[in-house]
Amino acid sequence: MEMAQLEYFSKVVQEKSFSKAADRVYRTQPAVSIAIRRLEEEIGLPLLDRTQKTPILTEAGQVVYDYAQRILALRDEVGQAIVELQSLKRGRVRVGANESTSLYLLPELILSFREQHPEVKVEIYRHVSNRLPREVLDRNVDFALMASEPADRDLEAFPVLKDELILILSPKHPLASRPSVKIKDLGKESFIAHNVPSGSRLKVVEAFARQHVPLNINLELATIETIKRFVQKRVGLAFVPRMCVRDELERGVLVTVPVRGLTHNRVLWAAHRRAASFSPAAAAFLKVLRNHTESARES
Template sequence: MDLFQLETFLAVAEERSFSRAAARLHRTQPAVSQAISKLEGELGEVLFERSSRDGTLTDAGEVLREYAQKLLNLRREATGALGELRELHRGRLNLAANEYTSLYLLPILDEFRRQNPRIKVSVQRTLASRIPDEVLMHSVDLGVLSFRPDDAQVKSMVVYRDDLAFVVNPQHPLARAGEVSIRQLGTQNFIAHSIASPQRQKVIQIFTRHKTPLRMGVELPSLEAIKRFVEMGNGVALVPGLTLQRELESGTLVRVKIRDLQIERKLRLVYRRQASLSHAALAFLKVVETYAEAHGDPYCFHTERSS
């Protein structure tokens, strides 16, 4: 039993004539009769009174009519729902990011929601190391990372260029220095993130090359906590530049350049290389691209080549 057979059955029942049903369906009358005969054979029931010439339904036909109409209505609803997805009148966009990379998403999501107000957006806070796995498991459509994933099944797109910033309290002795050397920082107490990262390892290596100790006396669980603690006059910190706009504008933190320590951080959108993206995800990528074209550096939109 297929939907064409049910559609033919309903046409005969509604037109009360095989010939009129054939004309409505743009089929020959023998083709309509054959479809009904096949349907009756599969069900093991007679659907039309053979003694009647006006397409009168049997009891079995009356029962089937109700279910056939429901099934065809469901097909119509499904087709309409898929059309709405294509036109972005409904749907869902699932993203994965951590505390830092979610800040990149805010202006992009603001623009995306303006263009697609009916798409539901969910950003899951996820450890950066887990994001490629979440993408491959289809738990999310896209992820945001500050490092290039190793897995060849994951495609990455560079969308933002950031750097590591050295910040101090406005009353700190180095606040008016403008620029310092790594050697000058050997006695400073650095407030660090409690989760180690590839960037921390790079900083440690640079300090080691300059024969300067990197003292991390306090570790805190979030970038916001680190910044607040430095604002209170407790040590200094290295944090992503993307996270500092509010503090630098208000003057609660001061950024000081470190000679010989320029670490660029590229933010990437990552997604499954071989999978088809949802209409909502494709629309999101388009917003990312047009936003980068309109605003320029540090926003960008460059696909990274496979390793």
């Protein structure tokens, strides 16, 4: 059973004439008649009563006609849906990210994307960093934003943002007015850390160890937002990515002091499957990511 057969059959029923139906579908009348004959042979029952001047539906013909209308309507809906996808009137993009990227980088990217494509749905999936490459490879997300370049050769990645790890403290803390501090100045301080291990935390641990200074992590919390709040309350100090505290630093509710001997610049990467076939929506989001990269380089 072919789509063309159903279309020719439907047109004959609607036009009540083989010749008029042929004109509507831009075929000859014999071609339309042959197509309908083959459809009847495939079904095993006559669909039209041809004994009258005007073709009349048989009982089987009525059943086939009803289904043909639904099938042809679905075909038209598919075509319209594809047009909408291509014109970005619909579609979705799935992005995986860790906590800090979800909260402090993605909002800016999504706003930029939605200004251009407001009808495309963006879905954000939060995962720990070491899980993100697998999420991309398993096709659970179109892109992942991660704090290190993925090692898997089946992934392609490019840098999106350069950031640095900084020491944050309450403006009321005794060290807040210092132009800088040494690691040894922090040996008696209490620190707050994220309870998910990360490469940044390892860098801090190594820096303190090289100076033979104890790193007193007395409290581990689940989110950076909570860490920032506890630092404001002078519960302790913390090392966090600068992008996570831009707003607090501007408002003066937190301050940062450079730590001599501890510098950790990090790069955030966008990754996708190598040679992936992107949907129109995903391709548009990729363009936004690359534009953001270019803007970051120029600033």
